[in-house]
Amino acid sequence: MSERPTALLPFPDSAAIGPVGIELAGRPLTDLAAEFGTPLYVYDAASIRTRASAVVSALQTAPSGGRAAFALKSLSTLGVLRLIHEQGMGADCASAGEIAAALRAGFDGGSLVIHGNAKSSEDLHAAVEAGARLVVLDGRDDAERLAAVCRELGRTQDVLVRIAPGIDVDTHRHIATGHHGSKFGVTPAEGAALLRDLPAGLNGRGVHVHLGSQILDTAPLIAAARWLPAFAKAEGIDLQVLDVGGGLGIRYTPEQSAPDPGAHTRNLVEAISTVCGDEGLDVPEIIVEPGRSIVGQSGITLYSVIGTKTVGDGSTWVAVDGGMGDNMRVGLYGATYAPVLAARPLDPGTGLYRIAGRHCESTDVVAEGVALPTPQVGDVLAVPATGAYHQTMAHTYNLFGRPAAVLVDEAGAQLITRREATDELFARDV
Numbered sequence: 001m002s003e004r005p006t007a008l009l010p011f012p013d014s015a016a017i018g019p020v021g022i023e024l025a026g027r028p029l030t031d032l033a034a035e036f037g038t039p040l041y042v043y044d045a046a047s048i049r050t051r052a053s054a055v056v057s058a059l060q061t062a063p064s065g066g067r068a069a070f071a072l073k074s075l076s077t078l079g080v081l082r083l084i085h086e087q088g089m090g091a092d093c094a095s096a097g098e099i100a101a102a103l104r105a106g107f108d109g110g111s112l113v114i115h116g117n118a119k120s121s122e123d124l125h126a127a128v129e130a131g132a133r134l135v136v137l138d139g140r141d142d143a144e145r146l147a148a149v150c151r152e153l154g155r156t157q158d159v160l161v162r163i164a165p166g167i168d169v170d171t172h173r174h175i176a177t178g179h180h181g182s183k184f185g186v187t188p189a190e191g192a193a194l195l196r197d198l199p200a201g202l203n204g205r206g207v208h209v210h211l212g213s214q215i216l217d218t219a220p221l222i223a224a225a226r227w228l229p230a231f232a233k234a235e236g237i238d239l240q241v242l243d244v245g246g247g248l249g250i251r252y253t254p255e256q257s258a259p260d261p262g263a264h265t266r267n268l269v270e271a272i273s274t275v276c277g278d279e280g281l282d283v284p285e286i287i288v289e290p291g292r293s294i295v296g297q298s299g300i301t302l303y304s305v306i307g308t309k310t311v312g313d314g315s316t317w318v319a320v321d322g323g324m325g326d327n328m329r330v331g332l333y334g335a336t337y338a339p340v341l342a343a344r345p346l347d348p349g350t351g352l353y354r355i356a357g358r359h360c361e362s363t364d365v366v367a368e369g370v371a372l373p374t375p376q377v378g379d380v381l382a383v384p385a386t387g388a389y390h391q392t393m394a395h396t397y398n399l400f401g402r403p404a405a406v407l408v409d410e411a412g413a414q415l416i417t418r419r420e421a422t423d424e425l426f427a428r429d430v
């Protein structure tokens, strides 16, 4: 992989340069754009399989076993979920909708871990009815509501409590979740008190922590994993399950480098096993909940160039046929990307271009300061590393239908989401 041209570094594993530009598993991106239209989400099956199976294998080294629950919030398209299920992962779901998606994709209810800082009774009903492996409590009201659902359904439910340990991570503040003041989880002291005094029908199995997302320095993730067993021992918590969440980052631009998900999972297992040995504790079952690090690097978004113009300050805009409707991350977090022209990825840049989205917001910008060979109307722009938190966050602002998605592997390109037609935009209006 290291011999790949720099421009291709954030692209999926199967990407290579062919006679007509970038190819994915042998299919030119320009062909995919012509066949399925733009904007188009493209996912590389090989990238997803490799990462999912590496995490699953790493957990097999855990003394008391482990479970990798894929975070559906990062990508919940059924065609991709089926692939992830085939690799042996479970699912982390944060709503009745995500539970339905996991079940439709073939996940067993017993492989589901349920999240949410404001779960409704409907979400909790769906969780208990699915036979979810664990519901992660976000506070006492959540516990009381879940207990009421369990009474109504005549069931009991295994639970974890989400702790916000007060550990800061080096990521955008809008995707940090484990600091003091986070809206997620409870303080360590409150978590311990809740586990000691759970309402009838709920069985406490351990604790959960999730520090944030797009974390490239893994030290805080390992620190949290090491801290939790010692904390549980000090509080007298019977730690049967330790869920250390997700959060591992990916490479969005060629300059970045990102940790390997399999190696990181092995490090987590080792850190937890060592600290449990030091504390004289049995190693709990370990759960991880990766999302972005499984699917993020697999995705490419393809756009068509609609027009170019040089404006009053001398800068040149390149307008494309997508934007914030298919990529919310720029507006939400100021995320940066390294787009290339799919047919001319290695041609020298003739300037630094600003890539504009088509939505009526000045913040609707795909990327700024991008070195490209002079873009022409009709060129296909390929934005790499768009597999996570893109399709799941897509919306229909300005009444543009949401894009189609294809899954590509050696066998070909399979349409897994069709483009949203204009008529469908009014399906719910009465």
Ligand SMILES: Cc1ncc(COP(=O)(O)O)c(C=O)c1O
Binding pocket: 071, 073, 074, 092, 115, 210, 212, 213, 214, 245, 246, 247, 248, 289, 290, 291, 292, 293, 388
């Ligand atoms: C509880 C929980 N688990 C897992 C994840 C997945 O995180 P990531 O996609 O960064 O791996 C998230 C996302 O924020 C989360 O909130």
